[in-house]
Amino acid sequence: MSQDTIYFFWDCLQYLINGIAQGSLYAIVALGYTMVYGIIRLVNFAHGEFLMLGAFCGYFALRFQLPMPVAILASMIGAGIVALIVERFLYRPIRGEGRIPALITAIGASLFFQYTGQLVFGADPKTIPPVFTEVIYNFGEVNVSNIQVFIFGLTLFILFFLWWLTHFTKIGVAMRATSFNLKAAELMGINTNKIIAFTFFLGAALAGLAGILMGYTMSVDPMMGMSLGLKAFVAAVVGGIGIIPGAAIGGFILGIAENMVAGLYKSSFRDGVSFFILIIILLIKPSGILGKNVKEKV
Amino acid sequence: MTTPALLNIDNVTMRFGGLTAVKNVTISVGKTDLVAVIGPNGAGKTTLFNTITGIYSPTEGSVTLDGQKISAKKASDITKLGIARTFQNIRLFNNLSVIDNIRIARHTRINYSFFDGIFKTKKYRQEEKLITEESLKLLELFHLADKKDLLAKNLPYGAQRKLEMARALATRPKLLLLDEPAAGMNPTETKELSELIHFIRDQFQIAVILIEHDMNLVMGIAEKIFVLDYGNLIAEGAAKDIQNNPKVIEAYLGADIDTGH
Amino acid sequence: MDYYLQILSNVGIFITLTLSLNLINGYCGQFSLGHAGFWGVGAYASAVYGVFFALPIDPTLNMIIAVSIGFLAAALCGLLIGIPCLRLKGDYLAIATIGFSEILRIIIMNTESIGGPRGFTAIPKWTNAYWVWGMVVLTTIFMLNLKRSAFGRAIISIREDEIAAETMGINLFRYKLFAFIIGAGIAGIAGSLVAHDQQFLHPNNFSFMWSVSILVMVILGGQGSVTGSIVGAIILTILPEVLKLIGSDISTWRVSIYAALMIILMLTRPQGIFGPYELFEKKRMQKGRA
Numbered sequence: 001m002s003q004d005t006i007y008f009f010w011d012c013l014q015y016l017i018n019g020i021a022q023g024s025l026y027a028i029v030a031l032g033y034t035m036v037y038g039i040i041r042l043v044n045f046a047h048g049e050f051l052m053l054g055a056f057c058g059y060f061a062l063r064f065q066l067p068m069p070v071a072i073l074a075s076m077i078g079a080g081i082v083a084l085i086v087e088r089f090l091y092r093p094i095r096g097e098g099r100i101p102a103l104i105t106a107i108g109a110s111l112f113f114q115y116t117g118q119l120v121f122g123a124d125p126k127t128i129p130p131v132f133t134e135v136i137y138n139f140g141e142v143n144v145s146n147i148q149v150f151i152f153g154l155t156l157f158i159l160f161f162l163w164w165l166t167h168f169t170k171i172g173v174a175m176r177a178t179s180f181n182l183k184a185a186e187l188m189g190i191n192t193n194k195i196i197a198f199t200f201f202l203g204a205a206l207a208g209l210a211g212i213l214m215g216y217t218m219s220v221d222p223m224m225g226m227s228l229g230l231k232a233f234v235a236a237v238v239g240g241i242g243i244i245p246g247a248a249i250g251g252f253i254l255g256i257a258e259n260m261v262a263g264l265y266k267s268s269f270r271d272g273v274s275f276f277i278l279i280i281i282l283l284i285k286p287s288g289i290l291g292k293n294v295k296e297k298v
Numbered sequence: 299m300t301t302p303a304l305l306n307i308d309n310v311t312m313r314f315g316g317l318t319a320v321k322n323v324t325i326s327v328g329k330t331d332l333v334a335v336i337g338p339n340g341a342g343k344t345t346l347f348n349t350i351t352g353i354y355s356p357t358e359g360s361v362t363l364d365g366q367k368i369s370a371k372k373a374s375d376i377t378k379l380g381i382a383r384t385f386q387n388i389r390l391f392n393n394l395s396v397i398d399n400i401r402i403a404r405h406t407r408i409n410y411s412f413f414d415g416i417f418k419t420k421k422y423r424q425e426e427k428l429i430t431e432e433s434l435k436l437l438e439l440f441h442l443a444d445k446k447d448l449l450a451k452n453l454p455y456g457a458q459r460k461l462e463m464a465r466a467l468a469t470r471p472k473l474l475l476l477d478e479p480a481a482g483m484n485p486t487e488t489k490e491l492s493e494l495i496h497f498i499r500d501q502f503q504i505a506v507i508l509i510e511h512d513m514n515l516v517m518g519i520a521e522k523i524f525v526l527d528y529g530n531l532i533a534e535g536a537a538k539d540i541q542n543n544p545k546v547i548e549a550y551l552g553a554d555i556d557t558g559h
Numbered sequence: 560m561d562y563y564l565q566i567l568s569n570v571g572i573f574i575t576l577t578l579s580l581n582l583i584n585g586y587c588g589q590f591s592l593g594h595a596g597f598w599g600v601g602a603y604a605s606a607v608y609g610v611f612f613a614l615p616i617d618p619t620l621n622m623i624i625a626v627s628i629g630f631l632a633a634a635l636c637g638l639l640i641g642i643p644c645l646r647l648k649g650d651y652l653a654i655a656t657i658g659f660s661e662i663l664r665i666i667i668m669n670t671e672s673i674g675g676p677r678g679f680t681a682i683p684k685w686t687n688a689y690w691v692w693g694m695v696v697l698t699t700i701f702m703l704n705l706k707r708s709a710f711g712r713a714i715i716s717i718r719e720d721e722i723a724a725e726t727m728g729i730n731l732f733r734y735k736l737f738a739f740i741i742g743a744g745i746a747g748i749a750g751s752l753v754a755h756d757q758q759f760l761h762p763n764n765f766s767f768m769w770s771v772s773i774l775v776m777v778i779l780g781g782q783g784s785v786t787g788s789i790v791g792a793i794i795l796t797i798l799p800e801v802l803k804l805i806g807s808d809i810s811t812w813r814v815s816i817y818a819a820l821m822i823i824l825m826l827t828r829p830q831g832i833f834g835p836y837e838l839f840e841k842k843r844m845q846k847g848r849a
Contacts, residue, residue, distance in 0.1 A: 351726060377725075377726055393783075401709075402724075405729050412710050415705065415707075415709065416708070422708065469728060
């Protein structure tokens with residue numbers, strides 16, 4: 001093999017690693033998306049804005065000289081509280097009205113937070129001063145940072161946590177029951193309003209976590225949730241919407257594909273990759289990689 | 299008593315994953331028969347209707363109408379060939395007027411082109427006039443003509459059931475499937491309904507299959523009854539035979555411990 | 560004068576766009592979130608014709624060719640997206656149409672020959688507000704006549720109940736695809752009118768935000784109502800101009816107000832101003848008198 005070919009493979013490996021790190025963030029956001037969709041069949045367009053508002057909570061916490069763990073907690077709880085408010089006052093009143101009013105409300109909420117955010121926080125991106133010292137490990141020609149390793153590890157931990165939650169806790173079983181059949185779950189004595197609110201809180205808290213991590217590695221701005229939210233949704237669809245491991249798989253696929261395209265072809269096409277993958281998935285297997293085809297009951 | 303065969307359901311099996319909803323069912327219905335399919339809840343009756351009308355395609359076996367195989371066809375094509383149905387939970391076009399509900403059912407027999415419609419040509423106007431007249435006639439048969447401009451969702455429940463039947467008939471079927479037409483009706487309404495079903499069969503000279511839980515209705519009008527239980531066809535015959543069939547009694551009242559399955 | 564002519568032209572364009580989305584969303588009940596993308600395809604396709612391939616003929620004839628190209632290009636994109644997505648139930652169409660309009664924007668941004676991120680300039684001026692309003696009249700008649708024909712009724716029955724429509728002998732996929740392609744094509748015509756009226760195109764004029772704006776116009780007026788679409792488009796095209804007159808403070812809050820309006824509308828009157836009916840049609844139906 002020539003020197004060029006060897007370098008090509010090293011490059012690919014580097015993009016793969018960067019892709020996994022970025023895909024981890026997509027996966028965390030997609031998990032929240034997929035949980036909310038799984039429970040009330042709503043494409044929550046405002047999910048990206050939960051992420052953005054969470055990131056701002058963390059940003060302000062750090063501005064007030066609070067330590068990083070507190071800032072992360074602030075992001076998660078802040079995003080969660082916003083989600084609880086949105087769910088209670090916007091989504092719940094129209095839950096029985098059908099798909100389209102709910103989708104429009106979600107889009108409305110998303111736009112409201114984006115543009116009001118620009119007016120309140122300012123449209124300029126805000127950077128968070130480094131808290132950790134970044135350590136780069138070298139493996140041959142490939143670099144891996146400790147932050148990348150941390151994010152990847154965190155994603156695996158979250159996946160494990162959600163698996164444990166949905167299978168071994170009372171509230172998790174109630175969540176699965178509600179997502180399987182809301183009416184029946186209600187008849188079994190499950191307080192479905194509470195379960196739905198909890199799912200929103202949990203999903204948004206994960207979004208807030210992803211938000212502060214994004215903000216830390218890049219910057220915080222009111223529009224950050226928009227494209228990230230859409231991509232996370234694509235990730236959820238690619239993996240199989242409503243399926244928790246599917247969201248993670250979709251996230252990793254998207255992250256890797258984006259980095260490969262940006263690195264090997266043209267970085268300005270990075271944002272188109274996810275939608276391209278989406279259309280391919282819709283052509284080949286619309287229910288997603290882990291999805292099953294279900295028949296409508298007549 | 300039976301007329302030449304119209305519909306043949308031949309060894310039909312319908313499986314959903316591990317669940318077999320309909321198992322090796324063979325039924326034959328004549329050209330002007332009025333028959334009923336009964337069975338406990340979850341016996342596979344509606345699933346059978348769905349496989350006949352093309353909403354599902356059967357896992358095994360075949361369905362033929364007038365000698366033509368229909369079991370792999372789309373629901374809309376099966377309607378064109380002459381099967382119409384109503385639904386257990388009424389499915390009207392709620393935000394449209396009563397008469398528009400009927401007009402839509404004429405869809406397979408529209409004689410003007412898209413451009414006739416957009417440019418409102420003479421052909422369009424004539425055809426629409428005809429459609430309106432025919433639709434009104436049909437509504438009159440069902441005593442709904444005075445409600446023609448009401449929205450379907452604003453009709454009382456009994457009238458909605460009638461409209462759904464009228465709409466099904468507007469497709470000019472050879473075979474009409476009624477899925478629990480008496481559900482939610484009181485005894486007087488049920489009696490009217492049984493007269494109406496008889497009237498439909500005699501007036502339009504078509505075959506009717508109904509799924510029904512109301513035994514008075516079924517025993518009163520069905521010339522032949524098919525009994526499904528757990529997806530199996532366990533009995534068929536005239537009302538009297540069915541009433542005394544031990545298998546049917548077992549299915550409805552539960553298995554005897556000693557002989558139970 | 561120019562300013563008012565510009566607004567007049569804008570109102571006409573948005574009425575056409577709203578009517579075309581109303582066919583997809585209001586008549587057929589399909590949820591498209593990329594309508595601005597079809598608008599953009601029509602605009603760029605006919606602008607490419609105007610700049611690079613224009614024939615040395617009368618501008619009116621050239622405009623007719625440009626409009627046809629705008630229609631065909633957008634309808635073709637509608638076909639390519641519709642085929643995979645319209646067979647599926649659920650929200651796939653919404654997401655795929657967003658995806659399509661984003662991909663389109665990225666492609667335009669990366670194509671230098673049509674101006675890339677700087678915008679497409681020097682498009683020949685072949686049209687004006689009168690053409691636009693001619694198109695508004697044609698589209699309105701088309702939509703009303705369609706609604707009263709068997710084909711329109713078939714499309715509307717799909718919105719009401721897919722399974723019932725199918726058992727009436729209506730081929731769901733064919734009619735959904737038909738509504739989607741025609742809707743996309745008419746948006747493409749609106750695009751070619753914009754291109755040759757304003758003589759300048761920018762990829763950001765066809766972003767997601769604009770798809771949402773058109774959707775809100777449909778919903779404000781009432782999904783399925785032609786009258787509603789026209790009223791919705793007029794209100795929401797003139798409102799920002801009025802806000803500008805009141806003061807720049809309110810104008811900066813434009814999108815926030817828009818978004819709040821969307822939410823309030825859904826919470827209080829999700830059927831919009833007219834519901835699915837035309838002007839005066841509803842009273843008649845409630846009374847049950849023709």
